[in-house]
Amino acid sequence: MSESKAYTHLNLTDAKNLAPDFGFSEMGEVRFPNEELETEKTGFSHHRLAPGARQPFGHKHENAEEVYVVIGGSGRVKLDDEIIELARLDALRVRPEVIRNFEAGDEGMEMLGFGPRHEGDGELFPGWWTD
Numbered sequence: 001m002s003e004s005k006a007y008t009h010l011n012l013t014d015a016k017n018l019a020p021d022f023g024f025s026e027m028g029e030v031r032f033p034n035e036e037l038e039t040e041k042t043g044f045s046h047h048r049l050a051p052g053a054r055q056p057f058g059h060k061h062e063n064a065e066e067v068y069v070v071i072g073g074s075g076r077v078k079l080d081d082e083i084i085e086l087a088r089l090d091a092l093r094v095r096p097e098v099i100r101n102f103e104a105g106d107e108g109m110e111m112l113g114f115g116p117r118h119e120g121d122g123e124l125f126p127g128w129w130t131d
Contacts (some may be wrong), residue, residue, distance in 0.1 A: 008038045012046045027053045028108070034117060045113040049075065049104035058101035058128030064115040068092045068102075072110035076103045078129045086111075096121075101129040 015033035019025050029048040037044065043064060049055070058078070068077075074087045078101045079094065086092065086102075086109070094100050102109065 008036070010036050015046070024056055026050065027056060028104070039117060041117055043113075043115045043117040047102070047109075047111050047113065049073075049102060049109045051104055051106055051108045053108070054103040054129060055101050056126060058099040058125040059122050060099045060125075061096040061115075061118070061121045061123070063118045064096050064121050066094050066096075066100075066113055066115035068094070068111050068113045070109060070111045073107040074105040075109035076105070077101065078103075099125060099128060101125075103129070 010033055012031060012033060015031040015036050017029045017031055019027060019030050024030070028050040029046075031046040032044070033046065034042075034044055043066075047055075068091070070086050070088055070090045072088060074085070076083055076085055077092065079098050084092075102111070
């Protein structure tokens with residue numbers, strides 16, 4: 001990581017993978033490198049879902065609109081009661097109050113998430129997306 005007063009540079013693989021800390025290693029990897037990047041107002045995440053894996057919970061926000069960009073593989077997302085297919089380079093904007101949950105396709109799915117940083121703004125829904 002290289003730093004200056006004007007910017008912070010980080011390779012995402014250098015940010016801590018938090019999935020094992022919460023018992024989600026089989027799902028894949030998830031990183032929230034906000035501290036490493038020293039973001040003040042921007043929330044950022046990096047997700048790598050294993051082939052066929054689904055995130056173990058849905059989530060929503062009170063204030064934070066988010067944008068997700070699929071950078072590898074494909075999959076699906078459940079947004080409240082609607083399921084849509086996602087492919088590489090698809091971008092998805094989600095309003096704060098919409099519950100969202102992602103599932104990887106046969107090749108896995110890698111994506112980035114962006115939004116305003118609001119500490120403590122997220123609400124989790126374990127086991128929300130069931131077949």
